[in-house]
Amino acid sequence: MKRMQPHKSNYLGILGWIWGGNYRIERYLYTLHRVTGLGILLFSLIHLCVTTFFRMQQDSWEAAMTILHNPWFKLGEYLVVIAFAYHSLNGLRLILQELGFGMGKPVPPIYPYRDSLRKSRRWSMALIGTAAVISLVFLYDFIVGG
Amino acid sequence: MKEHGPKEMIFKVRRYDPERDAKPHFDIFTVPVTRGITVLDALLYIKENLDSTLVFRTSCRMAICGSCGMLINKRPHLACHTQIEELKAKTVTVEPLPNLSVIKDLVVDLSPLFEKHKLVKPYIIRADTSEMDNPTAEFYQSPEELESFLQFTYCVKCGICISACPTSATDKQFLNPQALAQCYRYCADTRDDGEQERLLSVDSENGIWHCHLAGACSDACPKGVDPALAIQLLKRRLVARATNLAKKRKPAPTVTPPTYSKPKLPFPQFTVNDKTATVEG
């Protein structure tokens, strides 16, 4: 039988990380974890450059801070704070679940199936809720403190 | 659907013939459906009445062989196991499983699944090969020990978990959820002593550490195998080994079966036609 040449582009590719299909929320918590991680990495590299290059003299520091006190930059900073809150709390969930804590024991499958992530969804949502509360606390200070 | 008479439904099926088509395209079919019809029934209707060139895999039609995995309305299902009603849509879009190469129409190349499954050595490995080759007795296993891995034995190798996994979308060398779950199934089996051998392929650059617990594999699994749970429990085992916290256990010993076996029927012994058996009590 002649071997058929498979069509290569049936792989979802990097877009498959972002949206793979109609799956439940934990699949998209993974996507958000990746996006926030990359966002924080990018911010950290820029932050490292700014806080090391401009700190030798007071004039250059204060000039840099004046530019960075622009509302658009403050909004960007707040997004980094939210990203950190989400990434750290989701990361805590991942640490616990990837080491097998809170995942339950294997049970013979009886329909309708409830997988281990579905069973621990309450705790996952509690952690995400905590991240939301932390974001609101920081929002208060951003608005009040400026 | 409240009415019981036949109704029509639109099916958009992705077609691709590598000998004729440059790229895949969708064909639209109108199929009469009634309550209780599955996607597989509809595909068979299309093949029998509308377009006999449509190609798909099917065998048992009862969700035990794993042949008919397909992407139905953007979610992988077994076509025989998916009622049209449960899709709650006016149009049904049927595509081949993603993250696997397409051979033709809805048939995908499952050889990566089988190759990676072989890599994790999915069989009992023990040092006493003479007992394995010429068994004299059973290996002891309690019901609790069985239940610690029984769920993962229900895998039908359909490939749906690979389609759901976001890592498999880009990483062709990733040991997919199916292989990793089966690796755990054998490592957790108390009769087995081959964990050290299996972990060489699992603890590699394309192994278990590219799993980030998206959980879509367990979400999509049509048999409730929960491969995500198996993979995280396998990570736990690997970490326990690396930090020397692993419980060392010997593989299950053999148990000589009893020489006298009670008759299975609740009748007195003299009614059983076996002159060598003795009566108890």
Place this chain on the structure above:
Amino acid sequence: MKNTYLWLAQLVTGILIAVTLGIHMVWMHLDTILSALGIDATEPTSWASMIQRSRDIGWVVLYIFLLAFGLYHALYGLRNIIFESIQSRRIRLVVTWSILAFGILAFAWGTYVPIILLSK
């Protein structure tokens, strides 16, 4: 076992970053709430505050640890993301060494600057 240790280090640094970066974030952004609690953290982006923290050994140690943990965690994560997209062994080797070199350089630069300031 090497990959297991690298992954475990990712978890451990993750927790340590949550603590150290948490302290940094609270100090930098929650100045209104902190002053209500009696802690003086006014104008944390000002020159005076920055110099004061740069001369405090506690803060310097915190920042050096944060930099070390942050660089490891972020660069290991980035390496994972790149490895999931690229299959070639040669390119992966180049990526690993580049990331390692970048991490060491960034750490050296990031610690050199506060230590210079500390000694002023």
